[in-house]
Amino acid sequence: MAQNKNALIRYKTIDKCLQNRYRKWTLEDLIDACSDALYEYEGRTVNVSKRSVQLDIQMMRSDKLGYNAPIIVYDRKYYTYEDENYSITNIPLSENDMHILQETVEMLKQFKDFSLFKELGGIIHRLEDKVYTEKNNTESIIHLDKNESLKGLEYLDIIYQAIVKECCLSISYQSFKARQASTFIFHPYILKEFNNRWFTVGRRGGQDQLITIALDRIEAIDIDLKTNYRKRKFNADQYYENTIGATVMNDKALMTVRLRIAREHAPYVLTKPFHKSQQFIEREKSGHVIIEFRVHLNFELERLILGFGKSVEVLKPRLLRSRIAKNLNAAAGLYEN
Numbered sequence: 001m002a003q004n005k006n007a008l009i010r011y012k013t014i015d016k017c018l019q020n021r022y023r024k025w026t027l028e029d030l031i032d033a034c035s036d037a038l039y040e041y042e043g044r045t046v047n048v049s050k051r052s053v054q055l056d057i058q059m060m061r062s063d064k065l066g067y068n069a070p071i072i073v074y075d076r077k078y079y080t081y082e083d084e085n086y087s088i089t090n091i092p093l094s095e096n097d098m099h100i101l102q103e104t105v106e107m108l109k110q111f112k113d114f115s116l117f118k119e120l121g122g123i124i125h126r127l128e129d130k131v132y133t134e135k136n137n138t139e140s141i142i143h144l145d146k147n148e149s150l151k152g153l154e155y156l157d158i159i160y161q162a163i164v165k166e167c168c169l170s171i172s173y174q175s176f177k178a179r180q181a182s183t184f185i186f187h188p189y190i191l192k193e194f195n196n197r198w199f200t201v202g203r204r205g206g207q208d209q210l211i212t213i214a215l216d217r218i219e220a221i222d223i224d225l226k227t228n229y230r231k232r233k234f235n236a237d238q239y240y241e242n243t244i245g246a247t248v249m250n251d252k253a254l255m256t257v258r259l260r261i262a263r264e265h266a267p268y269v270l271t272k273p274f275h276k277s278q279q280f281i282e283r284e285k286s287g288h289v290i291i292e293f294r295v296h297l298n299f300e301l302e303r304l305i306l307g308f309g310k311s312v313e314v315l316k317p318r319l320l321r322s323r324i325a326k327n328l329n330a331a332a333g334l335y336e337n
Contacts, residue, residue, distance in 0.1 A: 006038060010048070010056050011067075013037040015088045018071065024078045027053060040158055040223060066091060101131050152198060152215030156191065158223065159200050159215075163188050168227040172220040173213060181219050189232040194246045194300070201239070203230060210239070212246055244275055245300025253296045255317045262311040263287030274304065290315070302327070 013034050017025050031053050038046040057079070060069040068091075070082040105128045133139065162169050169188060174181035188202040189210075198215040242254055258281070261269045266289040270280065274293055281290040295301060297320055305312055305324055314321040 006046070007056065007059075009037055009041055010034045010053065011060060011065075011088060014053070014056060014060065015069075018079060018081045019087055021080065021084060025080065026077050027079065030057075030079065041161055060088065098131065098135055101127075102135070105131055150196065150216065152218055155215050155218055155221050156198060158221055159188050159191060162223060163190065166229045166231065168224040168229050170222045170224040171213065171218055173218055175214075175217055183220075185224055185227050186213065187230045187232075189234045190236050192236075192240075192246050197246070199246045201234075201236075202232075210234075210248070212248065214246075242277075242294065243296050243298065243300075244304060245298060247296070247298040247300060249296035249298055253298065254294065255297055255320070256292060256294045257297075257301070257317065257320060258290065258292045258315040259305070260284075260313040260315055261289045261291060261308075263289075265308060265311040274301075297323075 014030055017023075017030055017033050023029075027050065031048050031050060034048045034053060034056075035046065038048065057071055059065060060067045061071050062068070067088050069088060070086055071079060072082045073079055105124065108124050108127075159169065161167075169186045170183060171186045172181045172183045185205050186200075186202050187204075188200050190201050192199040192201060192212070200213050200215065201210055202213075203209070204211055239248060243249070257274075259274075263286065266283075266287070269291060270289065274291070275295050277295070278291055278293040281292050283289050297317075302320070302323060305314065305320075306327055309328075314324050
């Protein structure tokens with residue numbers, strides 16, 4: 001890893017430590033934190049000297065990188081930010097940064113119609129919006145859903161690095177159904193986002209079956225270098241081909257779903273299909289629309305159908321119709337008294 005990248009990791013680590021005001025940070029504590037962070041990225045021990053961290057703090061305090069970080073020392077040994085709301089990630093972009101970013105956006109826009117870049121279309125628009133609002137000091141034009149209190153986001157980076165470097169993870173995990181957490185070795189293959197939640201898919205220990213882990217149910221995580229990583233033979237597009245959401249079932253749960261959509265909601269369902277396999281079957285005299293698609297019968301599908309309330313009727317399969325009816329009856333019962 002290049003030295004300048006190591007330095008950026010140390011800056012980010014020091015910044016994260018000094019934002020945590022529930023702990024007192026000595027120079028030795030910051031050295032240990034930087035060493036741990038570099039170990040996570042490198043997968044091997046990187047010796048961080050006292051001199052390096054002292055120079056890092058000096059650099060962060062200066063204007064050379066535009067940080068001007070208000071780092072102070074109190075009680076002659078503890079480091080903190082004088083401004084409790086400060087972070088190096090909150091500093092505004094410089095004119096030069098803005099110019100480079102704008103040139104990058106313009107370059108990316110030239111390739112947006114190429115098949116390789118089609119999935120990046122939304123990212124380019126969001127990046128362009130960020131440059132525009134920063135440059136003109138205006139409110140953002142594009143508004144995105146975000147949940148600031150979402151748990152598990154802090155594990156994204158270590159899981160991503162483990163996938164890239166083909167390392168195993170030791171994960172302490174407690175599902176919603178489990179009474180207590182269990183710790184196991186995990187071979188991660190991909191990260192998956194659905195409905196503002198993050199998941200990772202891989203294999204547990206020596207098992208062959210793929211499992212999905214919700215990041216917000218992870219209690220602790222660490223790189224495991226003792227276990228040999230099982231290289232993936234995994235295609236995410238194929239894996240999720242017949243699935244709505246993040247929960248992939250076995251082939252026994254793969255069924256053809258037929259729905260009757262109320263007239264007033266038909267345009268929404270026809271313009272935003274439940275699934276890519278969705279097919280239009282017929283339009284009834286009443287204006288109701290019949291559609292059909294083939295997917296796994298999972299929790300996400302049920303929740304999606306229930307979200308339409310009385311506007312969607314499951315015609316088949318009988319198993320799904322029964323489940324939806326049971327849920328709707330239970331919900332109606334809450335309002336009887």
